[in-house]
Amino acid sequence: MVFESKIREMKTSFLLEMAKFTRHVEKIVQEDPRRVIHSLKVGFALTLVSLLYYLQPLYKSFGISAMWAIITVLLVFEFSAGATIGKCLNRGLATLVASALALGALHLASIPGKHVEPILIGMFVFVQAVASTFIRFLPKVKASYDYGMLIFILTFCLVSISGIRTNEIFELACMRILTIFIGGSTSVIVSILVYPVWAGEDLHKLVAQNIEKLGKFLEAFADEFSNKSSSVAESQNDGLFLSGLNSVLDSKNNEETLANFASWEPRHGQFAYRYPWKQYLKIGNLTRQCACRLEALGGYLNSKIQAPEETNGTIQEALSEMSSESGKALKQLARAIETMTRPLSPNLRVENLKIELKNQKSLLKSNGYLLQAIPVAVVASLLIDIAICVENIEEAINELASCAKFKSLDPNGVGEESKKEYRIDILVNESSVANQEAQSSVQARS
Amino acid sequence: MVFESKIREMKTSFLLEMAKFTRHVEKIVQEDPRRVIHSLKVGFALTLVSLLYYLQPLYKSFGISAMWAIITVLLVFEFSAGATIGKCLNRGLATLVASALALGALHLASIPGKHVEPILIGMFVFVQAVASTFIRFLPKVKASYDYGMLIFILTFCLVSISGIRTNEIFELACMRILTIFIGGSTSVIVSILVYPVWAGEDLHKLVAQNIEKLGKFLEAFADEFSNKSSSVAESQNDGLFLSGLNSVLDSKNNEETLANFASWEPRHGQFAYRYPWKQYLKIGNLTRQCACRLEALGGYLNSKIQAPEETNGTIQEALSEMSSESGKALKQLARAIETMTRPLSPNLRVENLKIELKNQKSLLKSNGYLLQAIPVAVVASLLIDIAICVENIEEAINELASCAKFKSLDPNGVGEESKKEYRIDILVNESSVANQEAQSSVQARS
Numbered sequence: 001m002v003f004e005s006k007i008r009e010m011k012t013s014f015l016l017e018m019a020k021f022t023r024h025v026e027k028i029v030q031e032d033p034r035r036v037i038h039s040l041k042v043g044f045a046l047t048l049v050s051l052l053y054y055l056q057p058l059y060k061s062f063g064i065s066a067m068w069a070i071i072t073v074l075l076v077f078e079f080s081a082g083a084t085i086g087k088c089l090n091r092g093l094a095t096l097v098a099s100a101l102a103l104g105a106l107h108l109a110s111i112p113g114k115h116v117e118p119i120l121i122g123m124f125v126f127v128q129a130v131a132s133t134f135i136r137f138l139p140k141v142k143a144s145y146d147y148g149m150l151i152f153i154l155t156f157c158l159v160s161i162s163g164i165r166t167n168e169i170f171e172l173a174c175m176r177i178l179t180i181f182i183g184g185s186t187s188v189i190v191s192i193l194v195y196p197v198w199a200g201e202d203l204h205k206l207v208a209q210n211i212e213k214l215g216k217f218l219e220a221f222a223d224e225f226s227n228k229s230s231s232v233a234e235s236q237n238d239g240l241f242l243s244g245l246n247s248v249l250d251s252k253n254n255e256e257t258l259a260n261f262a263s264w265e266p267r268h269g270q271f272a273y274r275y276p277w278k279q280y281l282k283i284g285n286l287t288r289q290c291a292c293r294l295e296a297l298g299g300y301l302n303s304k305i306q307a308p309e310e311t312n313g314t315i316q317e318a319l320s321e322m323s324s325e326s327g328k329a330l331k332q333l334a335r336a337i338e339t340m341t342r343p344l345s346p347n348l349r350v351e352n353l354k355i356e357l358k359n360q361k362s363l364l365k366s367n368g369y370l371l372q373a374i375p376v377a378v379v380a381s382l383l384i385d386i387a388i389c390v391e392n393i394e395e396a397i398n399e400l401a402s403c404a405k406f407k408s409l410d411p412n413g414v415g416e417e418s419k420k421e422y423r424i425d426i427l428v429n430e431s432s433v434a435n436q437e438a439q440s441s442v443q444a445r446s
Numbered sequence: 447m448v449f450e451s452k453i454r455e456m457k458t459s460f461l462l463e464m465a466k467f468t469r470h471v472e473k474i475v476q477e478d479p480r481r482v483i484h485s486l487k488v489g490f491a492l493t494l495v496s497l498l499y500y501l502q503p504l505y506k507s508f509g510i511s512a513m514w515a516i517i518t519v520l521l522v523f524e525f526s527a528g529a530t531i532g533k534c535l536n537r538g539l540a541t542l543v544a545s546a547l548a549l550g551a552l553h554l555a556s557i558p559g560k561h562v563e564p565i566l567i568g569m570f571v572f573v574q575a576v577a578s579t580f581i582r583f584l585p586k587v588k589a590s591y592d593y594g595m596l597i598f599i600l601t602f603c604l605v606s607i608s609g610i611r612t613n614e615i616f617e618l619a620c621m622r623i624l625t626i627f628i629g630g631s632t633s634v635i636v637s638i639l640v641y642p643v644w645a646g647e648d649l650h651k652l653v654a655q656n657i658e659k660l661g662k663f664l665e666a667f668a669d670e671f672s673n674k675s676s677s678v679a680e681s682q683n684d685g686l687f688l689s690g691l692n693s694v695l696d697s698k699n700n701e702e703t704l705a706n707f708a709s710w711e712p713r714h715g716q717f718a719y720r721y722p723w724k725q726y727l728k729i730g731n732l733t734r735q736c737a738c739r740l741e742a743l744g745g746y747l748n749s750k751i752q753a754p755e756e757t758n759g760t761i762q763e764a765l766s767e768m769s770s771e772s773g774k775a776l777k778q779l780a781r782a783i784e785t786m787t788r789p790l791s792p793n794l795r796v797e798n799l800k801i802e803l804k805n806q807k808s809l810l811k812s813n814g815y816l817l818q819a820i821p822v823a824v825v826a827s828l829l830i831d832i833a834i835c836v837e838n839i840e841e842a843i844n845e846l847a848s849c850a851k852f853k854s855l856d857p858n859g860v861g862e863e864s865k866k867e868y869r870i871d872i873l874v875n876e877s878s879v880a881n882q883e884a885q886s887s888v889q890a891r892s
Contacts, residue, residue, distance in 0.1 A: 035580065039576045047568060050571060053608075071604070074596065118500045125489075126490075129488055138474065157516055161496055165510075252696055252699075293741075
C-alpha cells in the first residue's frame, strides 16, 4: 500500500510538472508563433540534405562528405532570413579562401622535403590561428564577420593538417566546398521561400513599438496626474508601463543585432536593398534617451503631487495636457513609421506649458508655496525635456522618411488632429512675448 | 615616368593604409593586452591537439577522428575560462546523450527490417530536429545551454544518419567522444593554467568601474555647478563624462553574459564557488537606473543655471555640495566592491539639501523669482532622486557583502570621511523638524 501511494504521488507530481512545462511552451508560442514554423523549417531543410545520404546514387558521388551538408544546415539556419544569408556567405567565402590558402601552404611546405613538411605546416597553422584569433577582436570584424573568421581558421587547419596524411587533398577540398554549397543554398532557399522571417521587418516594428510604448506611458501619466483614472487601474498600469519602459531601455542590443542581420537581406516587402537601417539605430538611441527621462518622471507617478491649492488645479491640468500632447505626438510618430508615411509635423508647442505656468504665477504669491511647488516645477521641467526629446525623435524619423522615401500623406485629408494643433498655435501666438522668453530659456538649456 | 609616379603613389597610399591598420591594432591591444595572450593560447592549444595528426603512433590509433579534436578546440576555446568551461561541458554532455539516443534510435529502426530503416531514421531525425530547435527558444535553455542543444541536434543527426551507411557506428561514436574529450580538456587546461581570464573577475571590475564613473560624473557636475572649473576643461569633460554614462547605460548585456560565464567558473582568487554573481546584476540594474537620472541631470550641465541673485550663490553651493557628496558616496561604494570590504555606511544625509533650500526661502520672497528658480529646483529634485538611487545601490552592495562574505573594516580606522558625515548629522539634527517634513515628502514620492 505504501508503495502504491508513493507511485500515485510521483504520478501527480509528474503530471503537475508536465502541466507547468506545457504552459511554458504555450507562452513561448503565443509570444511569437513563428518559432514553431522556424522549427519545422529546420527539420524540413535537414531532411532535404539528408537525402544525400539516403539515396544510393547521390551517396555514391558524395560519400561521407555529405556529412558537411548536414553540418552546414544546422550551423547556418537561423531564425531570420538575414542571419541565415549572412552566416551562409560568411561560411562559403571563408571556406573558399581558407581552402585556397591551405593548399598554397601545403605546396610551400612540400618544397624543402618530406621531413621538414610537418614542422612547416605546424608553424603555418600556429601563425594563422594566432593572427586570425586576434583579428576577431577588431570591432568591425566582430560585428559582421566573426563566424566567417571562425570558419576560416577551422578550414585552414583541417585542410592543411589533413594534407599531411592524404594525397587526395584537392579532391577532398573540392567535395567539401560543394557539399557546403548544397547545405548553404538549401538553408537560404528554405529560409526565404517558406514563411520568411525578415530581421528588417522585425527591427522596423520594434522601433515603432518602442516609440508607441513611450506615448502610452505619457498618456497614462497625464490621466493619473489629473486624477482621472481610478486607483485600482493605477497600480496595475504602473507596473505594466514601467516594465514597458524597461523593455525599451534594454532594447539596444536587440536593435543592433537586427540591424546587422537586416543589412544582409535582399529587397523584400516595402524595404528596398540598401534600406537605411542605420537610421533606425539612431531613432532607437533617441527613444532610449527619452525613456530615460520618462523613468525619472515615473518616480512622480505615485506621488499624488498637489500644486498649491490656490491654483484650483489649473497647473495640474496644464501639465497633464502637456504630457498627453507629447504622448499623442509620439504615438503619431510611431504610426508614421509603421505605415511608412512621412510624419505630419506634430507642431507640438511645448512652450505652451511655460506660458501656462507664467499665467499661474500670480497665484503663487506667497513664498510659502515654493517648496510645495517644487515637485510640480520638476515635473514641468522634465516634461519640457521630454518634449525636446520628442522633437529630436521626430527629426530623426523625418531623416529616415527622406532616406527611405516614405510616401507623403495628402495634406487635405489631415482631419481633426491638426485642427487642434492650430488651436494651440493661436494660443501661443496670443502670448507670443511670453513665448519668446520661454523659448530662449529652453535654447539656453539644450 | 607616368608609370613610375603611379607606382610611387600606390606605395604611399599602401603605407598610409598600413599605418592606419597598425594604429587600430595598437588601440585594441592597449584596451586589453590579454587579447594577444588569448590569441597565443589558442595557437598553443591547437598545436597541442594537432600532434594527434603529426605523430605516427597517435595517428595510427585515432585516424581521421583526430579531426574532431581540432574542431573542438577551435569551437570551445573562448576568451574567458568560464565561457570555455561552459561550452566544453555543453559539448561533452550533448555529444554523450545524443550519441546514446541515436544508437538507440538506430536499434529501434533496424527491428522492422532493412527497407523501412531509412524512412524511420528520417522520421526520427525530423522529429528530433523540430523538437530540439523549439526547445532552444526556452529562455533558460537559450541563456546557458544553447550551444549544447545545437551540438545535441548535430550529433544525433550525424550518428543516426551515418548509421545507415556503416556497421562500425558504435566504434565511430566512441572514437569521436574520445577525441572531443581530448580537445575539450586541452582547451580547458590551457585556458585555466596559462594566464587565465576569469569572467567573474571582469564582472566584478566592470560593476565597480561603472559605479565609479557615476561618482566621477557627479563630482564633475558639482565642480561645474559651482563654476569652479575653467571653461576649456568643461567642454572636454562634458563629452568624456557623458560618454562614460552611455557606456554604463549600455552595459546590461555585457554584464549578463559575464555573469552567465562566471557561473561556470571554479573557485579562483577571492571568488568562491557558488559566489553570488546574480547580486552583481541587481547592483548593475540599480546603477543603470541611477545613470538614467544622471543623464537627465546632464541636460543641465551646460545651462549655466543662475539661482536668483539675492541668494548670493548659497543655493548653488548647497546643490554642488550635495552632488559632490553623492559622488563621493558612490566612489566609496565602488572602492568597497573593488577591495571586497563591507562598505562603511556612507550615512549620506540627502535631506540636508532640502533644509538648505528651506533656509533660503526667505531670499525668494518676490514671486518673480519663481520661474528663475525652477531649474534650480529641478536640479535639486533630481539630486535627491539620485541620492535615493545611491542608497538603493548601497543596500544591494551590502546584500552582496553579506552573501559573498566581504571582510569588515576596522571601525576605529575610519578616519576623516566619517567625521565629516558626523558634522552633517549634527546639521541635520539641528533642524530636525524641517528634516522630518522633507523626509515625509520623499517617502510619499518614492
